[in-house]
Amino acid sequence: MIGIEHYLGLSAALFCIGLFGILTRRNALMFLMSVELMVNAAAINLVAFALYYGTLTGQVFTLFVLGLAAAEVAVGLGIILVLHRNYGTIDVTAPTTMRW
Amino acid sequence: MMEAVTFYLFAAVTLGSALGVVLLRDPWHASLMLGVSLLSVAVYYVMLAAEFIAVIQVLVYVGGVLILITFAVMLTQADEPVDSAVGESTGGEP
Numbered sequence: 001m002i003g004i005e006h007y008l009g010l011s012a013a014l015f016c017i018g019l020f021g022i023l024t025r026r027n028a029l030m031f032l033m034s035v036e037l038m039v040n041a042a043a044i045n046l047v048a049f050a051l052y053y054g055t056l057t058g059q060v061f062t063l064f065v066l067g068l069a070a071a072e073v074a075v076g077l078g079i080i081l082v083l084h085r086n087y088g089t090i091d092v093t094a095p096t097t098m099r100w
Numbered sequence: 101m102m103e104a105v106t107f108y109l110f111a112a113v114t115l116g117s118a119l120g121v122v123l124l125r126d127p128w129h130a131s132l133m134l135g136v137s138l139l140s141v142a143v144y145y146v147m148l149a150a151e152f153i154a155v156i157q158v159l160v161y162v163g164g165v166l167i168l169i170t171f172a173v174m175l176t177q178a179d180e181p182v183d184s185a186v187g188e189s190t191g192g193e194p
Contacts, residue, residue, distance in 0.1 A: 007144065017121075025122070033131065034122065040137070077169070
């Protein structure tokens with residue numbers, strides 16, 4: 001059995017890739033996919049710590065995180081569809097009506 | 101030893117497909133890469149003795165979230181390639 005630090009390194013790398021995607025892309029769908037990558041990195045951390053401490057708390061946390069991610073994608077896709085209907089694009093820099 | 105080899109192989113798959121999600125231009129290819137990445141994350145859950153979480157990961161992400169994302173890609177990207185194709189065809193005809 002390999003140590004927990006391997007999982008922590010993998011999770012950090014995955015989180016950094018997701019953060020890079022959020023900071024560089026302008027497509028709103030790419031935002032959602034990058035957020036999914038970051039949520040998965042956090043979930044890997046939680047399950048790894050659950051095994052490390054020998055409790056089930058991390059796994060229960062991971063279940064809540066999975067439910068949150070599914071709900072977040074549903075709400076985000078609704079917002080993206082409204083954005084596409086109103087502005088004709090899903091570039092997140094296009095809507096400026098809430099800027100003051 | 102075997103587990104370490106499996107871990108590093110799937111780590112390469114996960115990080116490579118995550119880079120594909122971030123770097124690919126086409127949202128279709130990016131969503132496919134996201135599916136590969138989420139499926140390979142489920143392997144780590146099995147290796148971490150969390151089989152139930154792995155099953156829920158495959159069901160929720162690949163069965164639900166990825167379908168929603170491809171649905172949104174279909175709805176939002178449908179007109180743009182058609183426009184470009186029309187432009188190419190009209191540009192090529194004369």
